[in-house]
Amino acid sequence: MDAGGRRADRICQADRRRGRGSAFDAGGTGVGGSFDRTTVGKTAIPDVTGYVPVVAVGVAPSGGGTALEQVNKLTPQRRCRFSPDGTSKLFVLPDTDVKSIDNVMNLTMTAPSPLSFTADTAGHRAVLATAPPQGINSVEVTWTSSEVSDPRLEVTAMKYAELYNGSTDSRVFLYGDGSNRALYSGLDYDGKPAADYFPDLNFVDVGEDGTPLTALIRHYGNLAAFKTDSAWLIRYDYTTLSDGTVTATFFTNPIHRSLGNTAPGQAQLVLNSPRTLCAGGVYEWRNGSAYASNLTMDERQAARISDRTAKTLSGFDLASCVCWDDNLTQEYYVVCGSEALVHNYAADVWYIYSDFPATCFARRGGTLFIGTPDGHIREVSDQYTSDCGEVIDAYWESGSMAFGAEDQQKSVNELYITSNPASFGSVTVAASTDTGTAGSALISYFGSGGLDFSRWDFGALSFRADAVMPHSARVVMHLKFMYMKLLFQNHAAGTNASVLSALISVNTVGRAK
16 A cells, blocks of 8 residues: 555645644654644834944044944944044044934943043034043944935845854844845954844845845755745855955855745755745755765756645645744644645655644744734644544545556455554544445544453553554455545544554456456
8 A cells, every 4th residue: 555645636634624633643653733822921022223333443533543344234323443642532433424422432441431522423523521541442432323224124124034154053144025135144343243233245146136035044054045936055255355354255156047935934944955835846955966965056956845745736825835844743834824735754744734824833842833813822732632622524545546557457355454542532444446336444443432440450550651552453345446545534522543554455356448
């Protein structure tokens, strides 16, 4: 038997009513469950003000100095550090567009202390009450620049983020404003990563500006970048400027010129290989070379892995899908509206959840949470056998199976269904054929008829959790066919059913006429 129904499009349809199908486990991998509402408190998150860069150092009281840090798109504030001569009270800023002078600090003390001053914004200078002693970079002035445009809007327009900086994750890359540009954060005055510092020149333009950048995801030591119709690789390196300054640089190289990612921000790293939605399917990007893992310009690296679910995905609006990789259960989710197509890549099985309106995912420890359009946070768990009291129907259907003999007529008299025992649980086994013959049977699990304590040895009982042994049930069916489908269904309220395998004894009876 093709246990995963690999030739079928509708592999498993769990819970066509609401929530997540908990009553049935198609692959015996512990999937399933419902969700429940969780009450959480609300906390206001303040806006990020932004790191104030030191734009110049070694500034004489009359102005000048050496340029140091770039301005920050997030804030119009700037800093510079003066080297006073011991007599001057006038300190001219290295900026002519001054809206306000915010403070003047003496840095020679153990803790910086404020100095008394008068602001002369027209002359873009600070007039100190007393002349500070001679020093090097001992006086710091902070001011607000009067900018015509607001570069902060360039940062806040970005919707998605990814961490990357070569072999480390010390920079924040922002993207998703509909352009081909990504902004990346810089380092502060002390050389430490600053997630609230986006220097004016820290950006990467990926490919042509006619198509948007839709996904960034770190892959080994590089950053995979996807547009709607192409794929690229961003790598980290150094560049020496004309003045001798060494600065970080990010270079882009093309990977694929016709495939990329349609769903903005939804690329997922599954078993260390990026997955994207594109051209009506799920694509996995993997370098098949034995000596290299990084993606290169090779069209064979983009493999469509969703052919078994092509019909289901054809009804999805891929541009609006939400994707998630759950490492704990090894499930990859593609959610469109209230339907979720799930790939259990450990068992290589696809299934569908209905009434699963997830707009976002988060895992905390062993618990998976989803956010829903109505503003609720809900828990997803296989411990629930109903969805808010409503029975969950679970259904699995294989593909049309010919058992390797498409030209032969076949017959079946019995099946052996292996499952895990579950008290009071049951599963309906059904089969349909191309000749119209069909059959069905009900398998009841151990304990489904009630507990009998007459043969129990209470002295041998303990609280130790032993593994539950599988149970194999013989099902008699008399079928004649060329092609056959196998179906399982569980709809008993408050119960589980976990089918592990099915052994079908097939006899060939002659060639098709």
